Amino acid sequence: MPQLARRIGRAKPSAIMQIAEKAKRLKSEGRDIISFSIGVPNFLPGEHVYQAAREALEHDSGQYGSNRGADAMLEAFLQHIEKIGLTGYTKANLATGVGAKHVLYNLAEALLDEGDTIAFPTPYWTSYLDIAEIVNARVELLPCPPEQDYKLTPAQLDAALAKKPRVLLFNNPSNPTGMVYGKDEIAALADVIAKYPDTWIITDDIYNRMVFDGVGYHNFVHARPELKDRVIFVDSLSKTYGMPGWRVGFMAGPEVVAQAVVTMNSNHITSLPEVVNAAATAALAGPQDVPDAKCAEFQAKRDQVMEVMNSIPGLVCPRPQGAFYVFPDISCAFGKTHGPTGKVVGNDVEFCSVLLEAKGVACVPGSAFGEPRALRISYTCPTPQLAPGIERFKEFFSELS
Ligand SMILES: Cc1ncc(COP(=O)(O)O)c(C=O)c1O
Numbered sequence: 001m002p003q004l005a006r007r008i009g010r011a012k013p014s015a016i017m018q019i020a021e022k023a024k025r026l027k028s029e030g031r032d033i034i035s036f037s038i039g040v041p042n043f044l045p046g047e048h049v050y051q052a053a054r055e056a057l058e059h060d061s062g063q064y065g066s067n068r069g070a071d072a073m074l075e076a077f078l079q080h081i082e083k084i085g086l087t088g089y090t091k092a093n094l095a096t097g098v099g100a101k102h103v104l105y106n107l108a109e110a111l112l113d114e115g116d117t118i119a120f121p122t123p124y125w126t127s128y129l130d131i132a133e134i135v136n137a138r139v140e141l142l143p144c145p146p147e148q149d150y151k152l153t154p155a156q157l158d159a160a161l162a163k164k165p166r167v168l169l170f171n172n173p174s175n176p177t178g179m180v181y182g183k184d185e186i187a188a189l190a191d192v193i194a195k196y197p198d199t200w201i202i203t204d205d206i207y208n209r210m211v212f213d214g215v216g217y218h219n220f221v222h223a224r225p226e227l228k229d230r231v232i233f234v235d236s237l238s239k240t241y242g243m244p245g246w247r248v249g250f251m252a253g254p255e256v257v258a259q260a261v262v263t264m265n266s267n268h269i270t271s272l273p274e275v276v277n278a279a280a281t282a283a284l285a286g287p288q289d290v291p292d293a294k295c296a297e298f299q300a301k302r303d304q305v306m307e308v309m310n311s312i313p314g315l316v317c318p319r320p321q322g323a324f325y326v327f328p329d330i331s332c333a334f335g336k337t338h339g340p341t342g343k344v345v346g347n348d349v350e351f352c353s354v355l356l357e358a359k360g361v362a363c364v365p366g367s368a369f370g371e372p373r374a375l376r377i378s379y380t381c382p383t384p385q386l387a388p389g390i391e392r393f394k395e396f397f398s399e400l401s
Pocket of ligand 1: 039098099100101102125171174175206235236238244249
């Protein structure tokens with residue numbers, strides 16, 4: 001049999017999906033499972049989105065669309081990002097993809113030659129590593145442990161950029177930690193970036209509408225507008241509008257980068273489907289009450305989860321201010337035995353496995369995100385499941401000795 005390409009050996013199935021699959025299997029066997037594993041928003045977009053999709057179907061042209069994205073959708077996106085202070089962009093600065101993941105993949109193809117370095121903070125969203133490995137880039141991880149609230153410091157960034165990586169990949173608010181960089185923190189990092197003109201900056205900020213406590217969303221180009229010629233902002237409808245299955249992602253950045261992504265699109269997807277363009281335009285331009293309400297709901301759920309985390313002896317849990325994740329450091333449990341099952345919890349993977357089997361609570365081990373001392377709780381489950389789920393988590397802790 002002929003051989004597969006070497007890059008396929010570097011492509012791995014998602015660790016998050018593996019936990020989700022196990023939880024699904026236990027559920028199908030009749031177990032009472034509460035899943036904190038998948039990072040999907042547990043809501044649907046407003047009726048106006050479905051109405052726009054229905055109308056698009058009725059007037060379907062049946063044709064290929066633009067490689068960049070439909071004009072109306074791009075216009076709506078430009079207006080959408082103006083509301084978060086990203087002004088002065090035109091359609092030539094934009095490109096779209098089948099979700100932000102696809103935009104990020106295209107950016108990796110467009111910006112990184114084999115062996116070029118991409119630097120990003122740890123903990124990181126799992127696909128960053130996978131995409132970098134598929135395109136055969138060199139990965140430089142910038143460890144941001146819980147002691148520094150999982151955030152990159154200006155000194156760390158300075159040291160990393162001094163080595164001239166081709167790309168710095170930044171993520172704010174963060175998946176998996178839920179951390180959000182405040183205005184001053186972004187300004188301090190932007191000052192460092194300004195010193196190093198050889199590096200592209202991708203800022204994957206798809207949770208920018210899910211920021212709590214009045215911290216607000218801040219971008220390097222707010223602090224230093226001259227960075228617009230190197231900063232690439234990535235956004236998505238998935239989490240903000242409850243539309244992960246519609247697969248719409250965007251980038252706004254230098255024209256040359258947007259054009260490169262458009263060229264990539266022209267060679268594989270051609271365009272997003274017409275009905276998807278219409279739904280996306282309606283989501284961006286229509287009433288914003290669903291995302292606003294969900295942001296308030298997630299803030300309340302964050303409070304509920306943090307109250308329990310703070311009451312668990314030995315557990316360290318930096319307080320997240322965005323997205324819908326909590327990322328506790330559970331390393332105080334390592335080496336302990338879970339009384340009722342007699343199982344030893346040696347590391348994060350064993351912790352999650354015993355927790356799932358004993359309590360029916362599914363979380364993702366931190367090692368999937370490059371931080372094996374922690375685990376990720378995604379709290380988008382239906383509200384009635386949240387309190388029992390985190391109580392079971394606490395109970396599990398109390399059964400370790
Ligand atoms: C940080 C981050 N970036 C990108 C994505 C991908 O989003 P999309 O559904 O638009 O592909 C996710 C999805 O979980 C994410 O958490």
